[in-house]
Each structure stands twice: as structure tokens, then as C-alpha cells.
Amino acid sequence: RNSRIIDRKIKSTDSSRCILKLLLSFCGNVMCLKSSFLSFYSFTQKYPPVKFLSEKDRKRILITGGAGFVGSHLTDKLMMDGHEVTVVDNFFTGRKRNVEHWIGHENFELINHDVVEPLYIEVDQIYHLASPASPPNYMYNPIKTLKTNTIGTLNMLGLAKRVGARLLLASTSEVYGDPEMHPQNEDYWGHVNPIGPRACYDEGKRVAETMCYAYMKQEGVEVRVARIFNTFGSRMHMNDGRVVSNFILQALQGEPLTVYGSGSQTRAFQYVSDLVNGLVSLMNSNISSPVNLGNPEEHTILEFAQLIKSLVGNRSHIQFLPEAQDDPQRRRPDIRKAKMLLGWEPVVPLEEGLNKTIQYFSRELEHQANNQYIPKPKAARMKKGRPRHN
Ligand SMILES: NC(=O)c1ccc[n+]([C@@H]2O[C@H](COP(=O)([O-])OP(=O)(O)OC[C@H]3O[C@@H](n4cnc5c(N)ncnc54)[C@H](O)[C@@H]3O)[C@@H](O)[C@H]2O)c1
Numbered sequence: 001r002n003s004r005i006i007d008r009k010i011k012s013t014d015s016s017r018c019i020l021k022l023l024l025s026f027c028g029n030v031m032c033l034k035s036s037f038l039s040f041y042s043f044t045q046k047y048p049p050v051k052f053l054s055e056k057d058r059k060r061i062l063i064t065g066g067a068g069f070v071g072s073h074l075t076d077k078l079m080m081d082g083h084e085v086t087v088v089d090n091f092f093t094g095r096k097r098n099v100e101h102w103i104g105h106e107n108f109e110l111i112n113h114d115v116v117e118p119l120y121i122e123v124d125q126i127y128h129l130a131s132p133a134s135p136p137n138y139m140y141n142p143i144k145t146l147k148t149n150t151i152g153t154l155n156m157l158g159l160a161k162r163v164g165a166r167l168l169l170a171s172t173s174e175v176y177g178d179p180e181m182h183p184q185n186e187d188y189w190g191h192v193n194p195i196g197p198r199a200c201y202d203e204g205k206r207v208a209e210t211m212c213y214a215y216m217k218q219e220g221v222e223v224r225v226a227r228i229f230n231t232f233g234s235r236m237h238m239n240d241g242r243v244v245s246n247f248i249l250q251a252l253q254g255e256p257l258t259v260y261g262s263g264s265q266t267r268a269f270q271y272v273s274d275l276v277n278g279l280v281s282l283m284n285s286n287i288s289s290p291v292n293l294g295n296p297e298e299h300t301i302l303e304f305a306q307l308i309k310s311l312v313g314n315r316s317h318i319q320f321l322p323e324a325q326d327d328p329q330r331r332r333p334d335i336r337k338a339k340m341l342l343g344w345e346p347v348v349p350l351e352e353g354l355n356k357t358i359q360y361f362s363r364e365l366e367h368q369a370n371n372q373y374i375p376k377p378k379a380a381r382m383k384k385g386r387p388r389h390n
Contacts, residue, residue: 004100006388016188017372018120021234026377027174031154034296034309038299039299040044040342047101047105048076048079048080048101049080049347050079050084050105050107051080051081052081052082053081053083053126057082058083058084059083059084059124059185060083060084060122060123060124060125060328061078061083061084061085061086061124061125061126061127062085062086062088062089062121062123062126062127062165063075063078063085063087063088063126063127063129064081064085064088064089064126064128064129064152064156065088065089065094065097065114065128065130065131065170066085066088066089066094066099066110066112066125066127066129066132067087067089067091067095067096067131067239068086068089068093068094068097068098068129068133068235069094069095069133069186069231069235069236069253069272070129070133070170070228070272070275070276070279071089071094071098071129071229071232071289072094072098072099072235073233073235073272073275073276074127074129074276074279074280075087075108076102077101077276077280078174078280079102079105079107079108082107082109083107084108084109085102085107085108085109086108086109086111086121086123086354087099087108087109087110088111088113088114088115088119088130089109089110089111089113089130090112090114090115090130092132092137092144093110093132093133093134093137094211096110096122097138097142097249104184105165107239114152115128115130115148115151115152115155115156115326116144116147116148116151116152116155118155118157118158118159118161119155119176119266120157120159120162121159121163121164122163122369123163124164124165124166124168125144125157125167125168125283126156126160126165126166126167126168126347127155127158127168127170127279127283128152128168128170128291129170130148130152131145131148131152131170131201131205132145133172133202133240134202134240134241134242135240136199136240136241137240137364138198138200138201139197139198139200139201142197142199142200142208143200145200145201145204146200146203146204147236148204149201149204149205149207150204150207150208150211153169153176153207153208153211153212156210157211157215157221157223159220159221160215160221161215161219161221162252163285166223166224166283167212167221167222167224168223168224168225168226168282168283169208169209169212169223169224169225169226170228170279171205171208171209171224171225171226171227171228171231171290172202172205172227172228172254173227173228173229173292173294173331173333174192174198174200174201174202175190175192175194175202175205175206175209176190176191176227176330177190177191177192177193177202177260178191178192178193179191179362180330182330182332183296183330183332183333183334184292184332184333184334185292185334185336185337186196186227186289186290186291186292186334186337188234190206190343192206202220209225209290209291212225214244216288218248222264222288224282224283224285224288224291225288225289225290225291226278226279226282226286226290226291227291227292227293228275228293228294228332229270229292229294229295229332229333230268230269230270230294230350231269231270231271231272231275231294231351232244232245232269232270232271232272232333232357233271233272233355233356233357233360234272234356234357234359234360235269235272235360236272236357238361238364243267243301243304244256244269244304244308244357245309245361247304247305247309248308248312248354248357248358248361249317249361250310250316250359251308251309251314252312252314252358252361252362252365253315254315256316256317256318256319257305257308257309257316257317257318257319258319258321258322259301259302259318259319259320259321260301260322260323261320261321261322262302262320262323263300263301263302263318263320264300264301264302264329264365265296265300265301265329265330265332266299266300266301266329266330266331267298267299267301267304268294268297268298268299268331268332268333269295269350269353270293270294270346270348271295271346271348271350271352271353271356272349272353273348274295274347275293277344278293278338278342278344278385279293281342281343282344283346283351284344285341285342287342291337291338291341291342292334292335292336292337292338293331293333293338293344294332294333294334294335294346295346295350296332296334297346297350298330298332299350302318304346305318307350307351307354308319308358311354311355311358312358333350
């Protein structure tokens with residue numbers, strides 16, 4: 001009887017061991033699942049690779065307008081170089097999506113703030129890009145464009161003075177207005193209509209430059225001024241009526257590519273990564289006078305249309321519309337100063353940049369189609385009642 005009892009005990013101990021083992025293996029599996037889930041989660045949370053910089057080399061950098069087209073690419077570069085980046089944007093034309101891949105990173109901060117209001121933070125460098133840049137955007141609310149470029153720039157210069165930061169102003173080739181001199185070098189004073197529809201932007205940027213040099217002379221603030229020429233690339237606004245975005249949209253949607261006049265007018269476009277490299281090297285240089293950043297390689301509008309049509313590879317045809325009388329015939333930067341003093345020049349070939357932009361636009365079209373919104377290319381911008389190429 002005793003041996004039977006011992007047998008039963010042994011069996012019951014065996015079965016408890018079994019249950020215990022089962023429980024343990026179940027827990028093990030749960031732990032395994034949990035750790036796989038965690039590693040999957042951290043995998044999905046992965047950020048682009050970031051260099052490690054020592055405390056001495058790591059800078060605290062503010063980018064106003066950092067959620068916009070150029071600003072978000074600049075954010076990528078400075079983050080990947082290992083700096084601490086604070087983006088300030090009021091999301092007028094910028095989008096969180098442009099910088100979402102950095103959200104949560106220990107070196108990154110995004111602040112929803114309008115530069116027309118003062119800002120108090122501690123930084124070493126300020127890239128001041130906040131301003132609508134395309135004509136439909138800056139003409140939408142000219143008073144706000146003026147405030148952003150004047151009061152906004154004063155606020156950022158005030159901040160630079162307070163914390164001893166260096167400020168780089170994203171100025172524009174539009175300070176040269178409708179130029180009487182080709183190509184335009186930095187000594188040209190420009191030909192701007194102070195009361196025309198573009199004046200809110202052109203004159204706003206001219207005053208912003210004036211403010212930079214007043215703060216430099218009177219308060220000793222270190223300033224850098226980049227006069228940026230036409231730039232294109234991913235994250236640019238799809239329907240802002242500019243020639244590159246219009247042609248790409250038209251070609252992707254199988255619509256005719258609209259060329260005003262014979263298409264013999266020339267334009268020069270730089271790819272956004274070239275501009276970003278130029279901005280960073282200007283910021284870190286000792287050149288305080290204005291520097292042109294643009295691609296001097298000129299192409300006719302017709303060449304652009306044909307190239308984009310062939311890169312997209314569909315059957316859209318080119319449609320010629322009546323010539324615009326005051327469409328500038330040539331626009332081209334003189335970049336000898338940037339070459340000589342910064343050792344900078346654009347390196348991305350037009351076709352390569354266009355291919356990347358076309359890929360981005362088609363992904364965006366898909367994304368927007370899924371959200372029931374199909375952007376239409378805008379008619380070329382009107383000037384004196386006539387359309388023209390931007
Ligand atoms: N893209 C070009 O071809 C070009 C050419 C010449 C100069 N620029 C200059 O470069 C800068 C960036 O241009 P972009 O093409 O990236 O334009 P963008 O419109 O994509 O970016 C501008 C950013 O500034 C933000 N912004 C506007 N007003 C603001 C305010 N009051 N407070 C805070 N944020 C504000 C917008 O929301 C946006 O994110 C601009 O200053 C523009 O004048 C651009």
C-alpha cells in the first residue's frame with residue numbers, strides 16, 4: 001500500500017513538474033514574443049544613422065522653417081552630422097511629415113511657433129529659413145509675408161544677439177528683381193518694383209538683409225547671407241505653379257505639358273542637396289557678405305519639358321500657349337564667389353535630381369489618391385495679366 005502511495009506521489013510530482021515545465025515554456029514563449037515585439041518596435045522606431053560628435057564639436061542649432069522643403073533637408077543633414085537640432089515652424093507651408101522620421105530622437109526637437117513672436121532658447125547657430133517661398137504662397141497673405149520677413153528676422157537677430165549665436169539668413173535671388181544684368185553677381189543691387197505683387201517677398205527679403213548687416217555693425221552679431229536661386233527636389237510643394245513641379249505633375253497625370261511661347265526662355269535649377277551643402281559650408285565659413293547659391297547650368301523651358309516627358313516616359317504631348325511678354329528670358333546665378341571662397345559648386349546632374357523628384361511626386365500622388373485628393377498643376381503665375389514661367 002505504502003509503495004502505491006509513494007508511486008502516486010511520484011506520479012503527482014511528475015505531473016506537477018510537467019505542468020511547471022509547460023508553464024515555464026509558456027512563459028518563455030511569452031517572454032520570447034515580448035522581446036521579439038520589443039525588437040520589432042525598436043526596429044520600426046529606427047532613425048536614420050547619426051554620427052557621434054563630442055560635446056565640444058556638437059552644436060545646438062535652430063532651424064526656423066525647418067519643416068518646409070529646404071529646411072527639412074537641412075534638418076536631415078545636421079542631424080546626421082550629429083548636432084542637436086531644434087526646428088521651429090508654424091506649418092503655414094511646412095508639414096510635420098517632412099521631419100517625422102526624427103520625432104522622438106534625443107537630438108531633435110520640433111516647436112510649433114510663429115517667428116513673428118519672440119523666441120527664447122539657447123542655441124549656437126540659427127538657420128533662418130522661415131518664410132513662404134513660392135509666389136502663390138507668399139502672395140496669399142502679403143502682410144503676413146512682410147511680417148515674417150521683417151519682424152520675424154528682427155526676432156531671430158535679437159535671439160542671436162542675446163545668446164551670441166551666428167545667424168544665416170535664407171535670402172533669395174529675388175532681391176535682384178527683374179534683373180538688367182546677366183548673370184547676376186552679388187554686387188548687383190537689383191531692379192525691384194517696390195509696389196508690385198511680388199514686393200512683399202522681394203522687399204521683405206531685402207529688408208531682412210539690411211537688418212542682418214545693421215545687427216552685425218551695431219551689435220556685433222555674426223551673420224551669413226545666402227542668396228538662394230531656384231531649387232527643386234523631394235518635399236517641394238507639388239502644386240505651387242513652378243515650372244519643374246508643373247511639368248512633373250502634368251507628365252505623371254498624362255496631361256499636356258504647357259509651354260508659354262516658343263520655350264526658348266532659359267532657367268537654371270539646383271538640386272536641394274547641393275543647396276544644403278552650400279548653406280552649411282557658408283554658415284561655417286568666415287564670409288559675412290552675401291553669397292549666391294544656385295546652379296549656373298542653363299536649360300531652355302522646352303528642354304526641361306522634353307527631358308521630364310522622357311524621364312516620366314508617358315505619352316503626354318507638349319502644348320504651346322501664347323508667349324508671355326514679360327517672361328524673363330534668362331535667369332542664371334554667377335557663383336564664382338561661392339566657388340572661390342567656399343570651394344562650393346553644385347554636383348548633382350539635372351537628370352539625376354529630376355528622377356529623384358519624379359519618384360517622390362509619384363509616391364505623393366499615390367498617397368494623396370489614397371486620401372481622395374488629386375492635386376492639379378496650376379496655370380503659370382500671372383504677371384501683368386499674362387502667364388509666365390517661374
Ligand atoms: N525653394 C527655393 O527655390 C528658394 C529660392 C530662394 C529662396 N528660398 C528661401 O529658402 C527658405 C525656405 O524655402 P522653401 O522652399 O523650403 O519654402 P517652404 O515654404 O517649403 O518652407 C518655409 C517654411 O517656413 C515656415 N514658415 C513660414 N512662415 C513662418 C512663420 N511666420 N513662423 C514660422 N515658420 C514659418 C513654413 O511653414 C515652412 O515650413 C525661404 O526663406 C525662402 O525664401 C527658397
